[in-house]
Amino acid sequence: MSTPGRGLHGQVLDTLGPDITAGKYPPGSVLRTDELAQRFEVSRSVMREAVRVLESMHLVESRRRVGVTVLPECEWNVYDPQVIRWRLAGADRPRQLRSLTVLRSAVEPVAAGLAARHATSEQCAELTECALGMVANSRGHKLEGYLFHDVAFHRVILTASGNEMFARLGDVVAEVLAGRTHHDVMFEDPDPAAVTLHVQVAEAVRERDAERAERLTREITVGALQELDILAP
Amino acid sequence: MSTPGRGLHGQVLDTLGPDITAGKYPPGSVLRTDELAQRFEVSRSVMREAVRVLESMHLVESRRRVGVTVLPECEWNVYDPQVIRWRLAGADRPRQLRSLTVLRSAVEPVAAGLAARHATSEQCAELTECALGMVANSRGHKLEGYLFHDVAFHRVILTASGNEMFARLGDVVAEVLAGRTHHDVMFEDPDPAAVTLHVQVAEAVRERDAERAERLTREITVGALQELDILAP
DNA sequence: GGGAACAAAAAGTCAGATTTATTTGTCACA
DNA sequence: TGTGACAAATAAATCTGACTTTTTGTTCCC
Incomplete structure (x- = not known):
């Protein structure tokens, strides 16, 4: 189903997306791009692309000097097929x-x-x-x-x-x-x-x-x- | 309304998104990242982030050796608030x-x-x-x-x-x-x-x-x- | 105690080098 | 003539390091 791992950033999303939609990081949690890049063993550019996608789904918000903040559930684009799949796969x-x-x-x-x-x-x-x-x-x-x-x-x-x-x-x-x-x-x-x-x-x-x-x-x-x-x- | 120009890639999207949803590039059109980066006078990294977002909206598909292909309307994530705004602003x-x-x-x-x-x-x-x-x-x-x-x-x-x-x-x-x-x-x-x-x-x-x-x-x-x-x- | 200047932190941006996958063309062989 | 393998070209994908910008928090001075 769908398109698993279309590029490195896609593979990152395949883990990070479900984690976020599953509530692993509560709303307000702050992630740092560099730290995530290290954790997933990808370059910062790849990590940035992944964050951009999450941002377009309104799952996170990226702000200077602060980091990548996880948004509350009520902000999510719940009609995004990807988000729907992630949530259906979760708890x-x-x-x-x-x-x-x-x-x-x-x-x-x-x-x-x-x-x-x-x-x-x-x-x-x-x-x-x-x-x-x-x-x-x-x-x-x-x-x-x-x-x-x-x-x-x-x-x-x-x-x-x-x-x-x-x-x-x-x-x-x-x-x-x-x-x-x-x-x-x-x-x-x-x-x-x-x-x-x-x-x-x-x-x-x-x-x-x-x-x-x-x-x-x-x-x-x-x-x-x-x-x-x-x-x- | 919304959040115009949250970063350079956002500004690129503010013109490229409406252009695509308005049908300025017919389905199947192929754009090249480098060319777009030059046109918008941004670095390739910024352009790539923009393309990733468009890709997550199913407006385009990016493939190696081919380029960034514009997808037909029936593929678009028409529930994406951003897409809705772009289309409402268009013809x-x-x-x-x-x-x-x-x-x-x-x-x-x-x-x-x-x-x-x-x-x-x-x-x-x-x-x-x-x-x-x-x-x-x-x-x-x-x-x-x-x-x-x-x-x-x-x-x-x-x-x-x-x-x-x-x-x-x-x-x-x-x-x-x-x-x-x-x-x-x-x-x-x-x-x-x-x-x-x-x-x-x-x-x-x-x-x-x-x-x-x-x-x-x-x-x-x-x-x-x-x-x-x-x-x- | 309040305000202004300063410092630190993290995202944002850029440019260049390198890698990888896919297409396409070519050439040999059946 | 057709088909297979192989090679070259191409454009995206990735990585890296340096530099910029914005925001936030602190400190120092009035």
Whole structure:
């Protein structure tokens, strides 16, 4: 996944990024460039490049005479795919998954509604194909095959919405779905009701029924929220 | 706004970033570090830092023996606040505003529903205060005062939702609202119906009525969509 | 006790040398 | 003619050391 170690500075980030997002250095901690360069056995220039990237993610702030200060969590660019991966790999993975699932529950229904209006006929076909793939893999512990088509399905919806911001959430959704299948408990076959809903969403989009596509997708995301016990009592 | 020119590499980014996001260098264009360093009259090290930042935003890709390649728009980290600002400052500002407004319409209603469940009493008080501020500035061409309270209102909603991903959209919403007031036509006083809706949302949150808060906020965002002529025929 | 001058610390900048990976072209051999 | 290996060219990647600038804290004098 992603691009591990594209250059020395990338390798430094692969350790330093997760360390920071994991809270190893509490907000306000001060690091010094020279010290870091020594620790990672790289030149100062390489270390500076790494710091610049962390700075662009608002994970740290570099100030003269002070050093590289770790910023509080509320400043981080939590939409940066790299930051998301680092956080998902760390200890607060569960909390991160909850945040992302709530985001999904807000975005995907609207995206589905837009997809019903803007999807090309190719995208409609893709969608149907994905839904059928999900059905075909919904019984008999074929979880990987199911996941593959599930991810593809939601990617098509987000892309077909015609909104670039939605489209870019495809990777996030993929990460969340993969996380649910691999890390969390999902020994059993997927919920048949969920499978049916996906098929119906594909139908609704094909029939240009925006309202129905939105409502059905909302049911899917409500299910995702319930799996994580996120809901009102 | 933001932090212009934090170091030489920042100044380089202030021109190179907008240039790239404006499409001045079409996707696939190849830039060379040395050439750029000469053009901007900075050392190669500074140029490299700038390139690293652009690379972390997925605006460009740097490869040996090839150079710095500009990536297609679909690769960009469109949620990066810096990228958003650059694009809003450029020629496709209208398209960007539409994307962001659609995102708002998806996120804010859900955020309001969550805020009704999780808002602290201080946040409820803030919300009421903001709504009252909007009312007070809703007549007599007090657009700046209105904008100030409007931005604050939506920030509180997003923060009070308790979801960090939502909270981080505060700046985006601020940008969109400011854009509407300053750039687009808004000579007249704001729509009285919108003002009333804000007051009612504050009420709903205070009374912990999640469903009503969500529904009312959806009405607000539908209004925002209509202003930009984004809606079904 | 307050303000100005001074000193130290750390990031910021630059320039040159060197290394490394990738592409591209060439040449020999099948 | 095509294909493989090998060599050269190229531009990024890295390292190093010297120098600059800004900020902060201290000290000294009034």
